[in-house]
Amino acid sequence: MEGGPVSEVFLLSESQMERIEPFFPLAHGMPRV
Template sequence: MSNLFWLSDEQMARLRPFFPKSHGRPRVDDRRVLSGIIFINRNGLRWSDAPPECGPPK
């Protein structure tokens, strides 16, 4: 994956109010997760088939 992040800083700022708040457990990088979801949907893959840059398959 040559470009890990599919969303710009402006796009992430617009989406940030919709993310859940952290309650004790540290949150993962939201941009990384959303970029992984976009990559999976665009390429018709399962999460377990995604590159490791998208995060763990669980």
């Protein structure tokens, strides 16, 4: 698997997504107004 570190970042992003969700309302691609 080339670019291993990149894959790890994505994996962490998914786990942290729930935590950063309130910080990034556009995380799901839908503006939360």
